[in-house]
Every structure is written in C-alpha cells, then in structure tokens.
Amino acid sequence: MSDYNINLHEAIYSLSDALDLVGVTHIHHGKRVAYMAVEFGKYLGWTRSWLDDLFQAAILHDCGVSKTTVHAKLAQFEWEQEGEHCRIGADLLASSPLLRHLSPIVLHHHTHWSKLKDADLPMNVKLAANCIYMADRVDILMLKYIADQVDILLGKEAIRKKVAEKCGEWFCRELVDAFMEVSRSEAFWFSLEANHVNSYLSIWTSETASRNMSFGELRSIAHIFSCIVDAKSPFTREHSDRVAALARKIGELFGLSERNCEMLELAGLLHDIGKLRVPDELLDKPGRFTESEKITVRRHSFDTYSILRNIKGFEQVTLWASQHHERLDGNGYPFHAKPPDLSLEARIIETVDVFQALAQRRPYRDSLEPDKIMDILVKESEKGRLDPKVVEKVGAHIQECWLTAIGGT
Numbered sequence: 001m002s003d004y005n006i007n008l009h010e011a012i013y014s015l016s017d018a019l020d021l022v023g024v025t026h027i028h029h030g031k032r033v034a035y036m037a038v039e040f041g042k043y044l045g046w047t048r049s050w051l052d053d054l055f056q057a058a059i060l061h062d063c064g065v066s067k068t069t070v071h072a073k074l075a076q077f078e079w080e081q082e083g084e085h086c087r088i089g090a091d092l093l094a095s096s097p098l099l100r101h102l103s104p105i106v107l108h109h110h111t112h113w114s115k116l117k118d119a120d121l122p123m124n125v126k127l128a129a130n131c132i133y134m135a136d137r138v139d140i141l142m143l144k145y146i147a148d149q150v151d152i153l154l155g156k157e158a159i160r161k162k163v164a165e166k167c168g169e170w171f172c173r174e175l176v177d178a179f180m181e182v183s184r185s186e187a188f189w190f191s192l193e194a195n196h197v198n199s200y201l202s203i204w205t206s207e208t209a210s211r212n213m214s215f216g217e218l219r220s221i222a223h224i225f226s227c228i229v230d231a232k233s234p235f236t237r238e239h240s241d242r243v244a245a246l247a248r249k250i251g252e253l254f255g256l257s258e259r260n261c262e263m264l265e266l267a268g269l270l271h272d273i274g275k276l277r278v279p280d281e282l283l284d285k286p287g288r289f290t291e292s293e294k295i296t297v298r299r300h301s302f303d304t305y306s307i308l309r310n311i312k313g314f315e316q317v318t319l320w321a322s323q324h325h326e327r328l329d330g331n332g333y334p335f336h337a338k339p340p341d342l343s344l345e346a347r348i349i350e351t352v353d354v355f356q357a358l359a360q361r362r363p364y365r366d367s368l369e370p371d372k373i374m375d376i377l378v379k380e381s382e383k384g385r386l387d388p389k390v391v392e393k394v395g396a397h398i399q400e401c402w403l404t405a406i407g408g409t
C-alpha cells in the first residue's frame, strides 16, 4: 500500500460539494453552516484544532442525507424525523479512522440542548454539535429570503429573534450569545453569499498542512462517499463498491502497478459521486427518460469531474472516474474522449461499470445472468464502444467477475 500526499481538509471540502448537490437548488448549505459554526467558535475563543474538527464535522454534518426528498424535509424549521439522517451520518463517519472522532458531533447535530447538556459526552463535543445545529437552523431560516430574492438584511432581525426564542431549549445560551454578537454586523450576512463563503473556506483549508495519508485511510473516506451515493436509490446498493472491486481485479489481471490498482479502486468508489444531484424520482423511474431527464441524469459524470478535480494529487483518479461514460469510438459523454485520451484504466472502469449495472436489478429490468451480460459486452465491443481487450479479460474470468459484481466475494 502506498502513501498519498493529500490535504485531508481539502479532500473533505471538495467531496462535500457532492453533499451540497443533494439540495438540488438549495446548494452550499454545508459550506454556509461550516462558515457560521467556525465564526461562532472563533468568537468563543475555541482553539484552532477544535475549530478544525468543527469545520470538518460542519461540512459533513448532512452526510446521512442522500435523497433529495429527505433534503427537502430538512429545509423545514421543525421536522420530527430528523434523527435518522444523524444516525446514518454518524455511522458512516465511524467507519473511517480519520473521521471517527467526528461521529458523535454529527449524531447530535439536531439534538436539543435541553437534552444534550446532560449527555455523557465531553463538553467540547456537545458544544460543537449544538453549534452546528444552531448554524444549520440559521441557514434554514435564511432559505425563504434567498428563494424570494429578498435581501437577507431585511430578514436578519426576524432570524435573530427566532434563534433567541430557542435559547436554553434548542441551543446553549453561550452559543446563542455568540450568534447574537457575531450576527450584528452586516459583514457576517454578506459573507454567506456563495463567492465569499467559498473563498473563506478555501483559505481555511489552504492554511492546514497536507499530510501523507495511507491508501487505507484515503480509501475509508472514498468509501463513505460511495455509500452516500449508493444509498440514493435501492437499486444501486453497493454499486460503487462493486465497481471498485471489479476495477481493481481487472487492473491486476492486466498486470498494472499496485499504485494504479489502488487508484482504480478509488476511481471506482467515486465515479458516480456527481449523481447526488440527480432527483430521486429520476433514478427510480421505471420507464424511459424524456430528453430533458436524460440531460439531467447524464450530467452526473461531469459533476463527478468538477468535484474531484479540486483535490490536489487526485488528477488520475479524477480523470478515470469522470470518464466512465466515455466510449472507445468517441461517442460517450461528457467529454467525447477517445484513445489516447482514454487510458486503459478509464476503459476498465467503463467496462466494469456496465458489467456491474447489468448484474444488478434496475427499475426497468431484472438483473442479468453472466452469459447474457457477456453477450451484451461483446456486442458493445464489436460496435467499437467498449475495449475488446478489456471485455475479453472479463470474459476469461467471468465467474470471478460475476461473484465480485454481486458481492459474493
């Protein structure tokens, strides 16, 4: 296993773009929440390392939300079933050694202070969770002004009043006092505009040193995001995981270096990350797509590109992941790339993506048996769309590939 020189903050910050896409039109929620939470924490004199944890937890706080329908519910100021996405998010973060310590913060980011204050947790965890909760609700209160294109400064006092009303019950007094102080300035509200919030957060990430991450650590983070994407639809359960495993297997069969096999696995895990923007009803649609729905669904591999390309050190992974719907004859999308711009690794991902999808049930068809899948892959290679050498390699190891595709190994 090799090491990767990647800035953890930058990787999380970039990948969180994918979470923000779940809002469809309500974008940058996670980023605004991170900005506000850090500002409140700074006002209270929290240490830089505590603020770094707060930043990461804030930017990931809604990682338990994959579905656009759930996201829409969270845009209500009060919603009774909000606990489920907190539990899902906390479980996901607990699966990574690098992010495990953020799990209790995310678990409690909707817990009322009246209950949380007595929980058996360190005080900084409770305060961080409640700080994110308050920032999150401020952002939700801002929504209607953004939607109605009303200047946020006209809504400022109503929002401050609403937060003050929840002091002691929903939010800790110390945090509400910090909010009331910080939010007095116009600058605080102007800074929530997209361009300001983005530059604030990228300065924050650039000020944190990159450190070497092992492949295992990096994989654990990529795996969290693959789980978020695959949870979007009951039909795509483990799709990214299986594509990653298949890609590595075929890479090994081609004798690629260990480093390239690792990167193939990462590209497999992250290839559909742009799908988080696709509304649930399209992914679960049993019939044919209209032309406009096709455009919406098809842009996901470009969104994968725009999310991953900001991570320094991820150039190859970005390319291979975002080219998974390209075709050998240049008629794929979104770049219409063909060799030599379409590397063997990208052609492996393309082929195993089709293989795994055919092995899985979809709303419009049942799962297919291995020989039927091979018929389709061979036909696609004869048409010049899939790489015949890759298809041949899959065919020569069909039983193993089939088991990997369905999660049998």
Ligand SMILES: [Fe+2]
Binding pocket: 061, 062, 074, 085, 109, 110, 136
């Ligand atoms: Fe939430």
Ligand SMILES: [Fe+2]
Binding pocket: 029, 033, 061, 062, 074, 136
């Ligand atoms: Fe949220």
Ligand SMILES: [Fe+2]
Binding pocket: 271, 272, 300, 301, 324, 325
């Ligand atoms: Fe895809």
